[in-house]
Amino acid sequence: MSIKKxxxxxxxxxxxxxxxxxxxxxxxxxxxxxxxLGESSENGIPSVLNYGYIxxxxxxxxxxAAGWGFHKGIIQEELKKHGITEITLTAFPNxxxxxxxxxxxxxxxxxxxxxxxxxxxxxxxxxxLIAQPSKNNVGYLIGKKDGPKTIxxxxxxxxxxQKGSFMHRYVIGLLQQEGVKNYNLVHMLRPDGEAAxxxxxxxxxxxxxxxxxxQIEQGFTHLDDALSHPDLLGTSVTVASGEFLKKFPDFPKxxxxxxxxxxxxLKQHEDEYYELMAEISQTTPELIKETAPIEWIExxxxxxxxxxxxxxxxxFLVEEKLAQKDFEIKDWIIE
Numbered sequence: 284m285s286i287k288k289x290x291x292x293x294x295x296x297x298x299x300x301x302x303x304x305x306x307x308x309x310x311x312x313x314x315x316x317x318x319x320l321g322e323s324s325e326n327g328i329p330s331v332l333n334y335g336y337i338x339x340x341x342x343x344x345x346x347x348a349a350g351w352g353f354h355k356g357i358i359q360e361e362l363k364k365h366g367i368t369e370i371t372l373t374a375f376p377n378x379x380x381x382x383x384x385x386x387x388x389x390x391x392x393x394x395x396x397x398x399x400x401x402x403x404x405x406x407x408x409x410x411x412l413i414a415q416p417s418k419n420n421v422g423y424l425i426g427k428k429d430g431p432k433t434i435x436x437x438x439x440x441x442x443x444x445q446k447g448s449f450m451h452r453y454v455i456g457l458l459q460q461e462g463v464k465n466y467n468l469v470h471m472l473r474p475d476g477e478a479a480x481x482x483x484x485x486x487x488x489x490x491x492x493x494x495x496x497x498q499i500e501q502g503f504t505h506l507d508d509a510l511s512h513p514d515l516l517g518t519s520v521t522v523a524s525g526e527f528l529k530k531f532p533d534f535p536k537x538x539x540x541x542x543x544x545x546x547x548x549l550k551q552h553e554d555e556y557y558e559l560m561a562e563i564s565q566t567t568p569e570l571i572k573e574t575a576p577i578e579w580i581e582x583x584x585x586x587x588x589x590x591x592x593x594x595x596x597x598x599f600l601v602e603e604k605l606a607q608k609d610f611e612i613k614d615w616i617i618e
Contacts, residue, residue, distance in 0.1 A: 307598055314369035328531045331369040332362070335381045335393030339374045340563045345394060347416060347519075348580050350563060352545030363543035365531070376472055379447040380516040381402075385410065385524055392523035392538075396420060396449035400520045404615060407457055409525035411617040412533035416542065418589040420517030422453030423495035426487045426504030427480050434461040434507055440486035441467040443476035449517025450489035452596055455603060456515045457507060459579050491568040492574045517591050528617065535617055539584045553577060584618060 336345035344350040352358035355491045357372060370399045373390065375381040378399025386408050394416065404410055422440075424434070431437050434457065446468075471479060476488040480503065487506060490498060499505045509515045521538070528534060549556040556577065557568035564571065568595060581589065593612055600606035 289445060289528065301319065320591075326366055329527070330364050330366055332367055332392075333371045333373065333390045333392045335373045335384055335395075337378060337381065338563070339376060339583060340525055342559075342563055343372055344559075344563055345372070345374075346560055346563055346575065348542050348549060349394060349416070351549040351559065352541060354559060355545070355548060356417075356547060357539045357545045359534075361537065361544065365533075365537060377445050377448055382408065385522070388524070388526070390524070391527040392521065394519060394521045395597055397518045397520050397593055398449045398452045398600065399447045400522050401462065401593075401600055402606055403448055404522075405597075405600070405608045405610060407608070410522040410615075411525055411528055412520055412615045413523050413588045413610070413617060414521040414542070414584040415438055415518055415521040415586070415593065416521060416581055417579055418516065418529055418581065418586070420449050421491060421509045421519070421521060422450040422515070422517060423490045423508045424454060424479065424506040425459065425488055425490050425495060425498045426506045427483055427485070428504070430486050430504060431506065434458070434463060434497075434525055437466055437487060437506075438463050439465050439497040440483075442468060443471040443479055443485040443488035444468050445472060445476075445489065446470035448489075450491060451513045452599060452605075453509050453512075453517065454489050457512060458598060460512070473482055479543050493564050493570045495564070496574065497566075497568060514592075514595060517596070518589055520575075520593070523617075534548075539618075543582075548584070550577065585616065 294364060336349070338346060344353055347395075349358070353372065362370065373384070375384070375395075376396040381390070381393050381395050382399055382403040385393055386403065392413070397415075400412070401411070424430070437458065442454060445455055454468075454472070469485065470490070471485075471496060473490065476485070476490070477494070477498065479485045479499075480488050495508070509517070523534060533605045554568070557571050560575065561568045590612060597606065597612060603611045
């Protein structure tokens with residue numbers, strides 16, 4: 284099975300007869316160039332899957348067990364058993380952008396932070412939660428050089444955030460806990476936020492993982508991180524569209540079994556795994572071991588403590604009126 288990095292160009296059919304014959308086997312294109320997908324003639328399951336993930340990188344791979352599974356071909360082989368011949372991997376800079384593609388039907392499923400997934404569900408998106416692969420997404424709050432040294436000193440200051448991300452939820456919760464009430468949040472993607480912080484145009488910004496550690500090494504102020512506030516840790520989730528699951532109701536089980544096989548395999552090749560993750564993140568294996576160790580990858584699709592974090596995040600978003608509508612996490616889950 285191949286991983287397609289770019290949408291194919293639809294064939295121009297001369298006669299109506301040929302068009303009708305080939306339509307069942309070939310993919311057409313949406314207005315933005317992404318594929319709408321054909322179906323297997325045997326079981327009605329789409330033969331081509333669109334999967335979205337967070338993190339632009341030259342390898343066109345997600346992180347974690349999914350990235351390893353695609354890299355080694357484990358996931359492709361498992362899905363091939365069900366008539367799926369191709370998987371299109373699409374990277375997004377943040378969760379809200381992934382949600383937009385999922386809701387519009389350009390993706391079948393995707394992995395992202397819990398906060399944007401919850402916000403989409405609360406607004407009526409037809410998604411189902413099929414896994415929670417990690418519950419240790421650590422948000423950092425980084426201050427500008429010669430700027431605020433404590434959370435309290437952020438009173439009246441400007442903070443760059445990625446709106447709708449798990450870091451957005453982290454920083455609001457942190458400021459609330461510290462009693463900081465007067466502040467200004469501005470939405471900036473990571474590169475823009477880092478540039479603005481360097482120029483002193485914002486007083487602090489949220490960041491995560493190796494990017495946050497790199498800023499700290501460069502002399503920016505480490506104001507706080509979610510490791511000091513376990514209730515503010517973010518989690519990763521994998522969600523699928525309801526329409527897709529109608530065609531492939533067993534997909535959650537198939538996907539989670541493929542991820543488990545990938546996890547079991549990467550544990551047998553730890554050094555190679557860390558090297559791959561370092562290449563994806565353009566950093567070193569040592570920093571990956573510090574910011575995303577293998578032990579943080581969940582063995583099971585769902586755990587009690589992971590769901591508790593998810594429920595707490597959802598309740599917070601509802602209370603802060605960031606989420607449009609409340610819902611039950613247990614009703615969102617499909618296994």
